Each structure stands twice: as structure tokens, then as C-alpha cells.
Amino acid sequence: MDRKASAIWRGNLKKGKGELSTESGAVKNVPYTFSNRFEDVPGTNPEELVGAAHAGCFSMFLAGALEKKGFIADSLETSAVVTIEKQGDGFTVTSSKLKLRAQVPDCDAKTFQAIAEDSKANCPISRLLNTKVTLEVDFHSPLHASSTAH
Template structure:
């Protein structure tokens, strides 16, 4: 059985002059603005890269928290930032990297054990895995 969560986006008119909005199933974002100016300039709103960064940071941090608890550690604090790199290429743009930066306090753990558990969480959190999987697309085109 799959757990399915959703996010949605709208954008109109097309191109650089367009404006969009992003919403999440939970309402954490509700018609939050995004567009060319929020992605490539300093416009107010969000962009896909910061949303991926938030998703990756939160997923990794939770996975690490669970892995540490499973290893017998329950006293600690984790804080992660994920920096998503968007690069211009000959073919347009591509996301080339997610750089996780973790600050951790975990009582009683050695550096080596922490490194091993953190590496496992990085490799196995669902968002890390998502960034390396095929993407499917279903669409419906209506004529205006």
C-alpha cells in the first residue's frame, strides 16, 4: 500500500511574464506565488529548488533521527540545510547537486558510528532515492 501525498502548481500566461502558484495537500502552502522572478531574480515567492531543499533536508533529518533512535540514541538534536544547485547548461537548466549540511548533538555517540549512521540515512532517505529515479508523466491536453 502506498502513502500518497500531493502538491500542485498553476502557471499563466506562458513564459517569463507568467505567474504561478503552488499548493500542498496539507495547506502548508496555499496558492503560494512562484514564477520567473522568484526563481531567477529576487521576487517574493518560492521556487522548485528551495522546495526540493526543504524536502531533502526534512526527509534526511527524520531518517537520521529514526536511525539514531534505532541504534539506541535518544538524546540529541539535528539541524540540516540542503543547498540545491541549479546550473545553466547547453540544454537549458539542470539541478546538479543537493548539498546537505548537518549540525548534530548526540549524547554518547562516537564520530565513526555517527558518520556511518548519517551516511546510511543520506543514502536511504526517500527523497535521496527520489533524486535518482525515473519520472513518469501522464497528461491531458484540452484545446482552448
Template sequence: MAIQKKGSAEWKGSLKKGKGVVSTESGALKENPYGFNTRFEGQPGTNPEELIGAAHASCFSMALSMMLGEEDLEPESINTEATVTLDQDDSGFYVSKVHLQTVAKIPGADQTAFDRAAKNAKEGCPISRLFNAEITLDAKLEG
């Protein structure tokens, strides 16, 4: 079974002066602004790294819930923060790492079961696996 979800972005202008909007098919994000100033200068709006962090934190939390279920445990709460690091080298900017920090309240859980579930969730969550995914591209230039 393949499930497809869509996100879209529109950009107008140069890198530093241009502006863009990002939206999701579900409407959760609708024309949210992003730009050089929101990405590098801390101005209001969003940026790709923040969106990746939110996606990874939410995906990991759901995967952890599933893995805990396989240990016959049901979490009362799982709170996860993903810190996405954007670095620069001679080739340009790149995401160098993502750090997941989670705190879970799980009645009846022991540390060993929790550690095993967390490790399996980190390795198996679809967004974790995305970082090694095949990326394809269709590009069309309009005249």
C-alpha cells in the same frame, strides 16, 4: 504499503512574465507564489529548487533520527540545510547537485556511530532516492 501525498501548481502566462502558485494537499503551502522572478531574480516567493531543498533537509533529518535510533542513540536536535544547485548546459537548466549540511546534538554519541548513521541516512532517505526514481507522466491537452 504505499503512501501518496500531493502537491500542485498552477501557472499562467509566458516564462518570464507569467506567474504561478504552488500548494500542498495538507495545506502547509497554500497558493504560494512562484515565477521567473522568484527563481532567477531573488524576488519574494518560492521556487522549485528551494522546495526540493526543504523536502530533502526535512527527510534527511528524519532518516538520520531513525538511523541513530538503530544505534541506540536519541538526538536532542538535528539541524539540516540542503543547498540545491541549478546549473545550465546546452540542453537547458538542471539540478546538478544537492549538498546536505547537518549539525546534530546527540548525547552519548561517538563520531563513528554518527558518521555511519549520517551516511546511511543520506543514502536511504526517500528524497535522496527520489533522484533516481522512475518518473511517469499523464498529459492532457484541453481544447
């Protein structure tokens, strides 16, 4: 299963503008800027979208893990705070903090905590945050467009 998303950026870092989209169309040409990302100006940013993905993934994974143990949640409300901090010459995402409010009939707190901790460690987005990243590049430059091989 491949899930696809894309970003387009035009211009320099601080005055440029970009758009984020998902192949499904759930996110389509959503604008983002330096100010949205680093200056708390309203609008989305990559870290906010990672937070939504992490909260959603964890909630679904936890629901499945609870079901395997014979429990059905009345409600799993998860929020995520993804922190980005200046480090050296750039920025680094330093944490994703999940906060869960749950209502699960017939499940005791100790059992629930163990299932929730396992879900935190093993949901696909938690695993993603520790994964290998690859890059494939298709580069075109107007500077070399008229060049010919001799």
C-alpha cells in the same frame, strides 16, 4: 501512501506567474515567478521546496536510524542547498548539498558519520532524486474544441 502537490502556471515563461499548493494545505497558493526561480528575487521556487523536503526527510530518517542503534539526538539541524545551473538550452538541478549540525549524546564521531552517510543515501527524498519520473497528460485546446469527427 500518496502525498499530493500541484502547480498552476499562467502566461509565458518570463512574465507568467504560478502558484504552488499541497493537498494538506501546508503550502497554499504560494506564488512563484521566473524571477523567484532564476534571478534571486525574494519568493519561493521549486528547488527551494525540494531543499526543504530533502532536509526534513534526511533529519527524520537519521533520527530513526540513530534510534535503531540506541541513540537519541538532542538536536539535528539540517540545511540543504539545491543548485540549479544553466546547461545547454535549459537548466538542470545539479546537486542537493546537505549540511548537518548534530548533538547526539553518547555517540562517537565515527559511528555517527557512518549512520549519517547511510541516512543520506537512503532517506526517501535522496532516493527520489534518482527515481523514475512518469507523466500522465489530459490535454484540452481551444483550437480543437469545435472540431467534430467525420
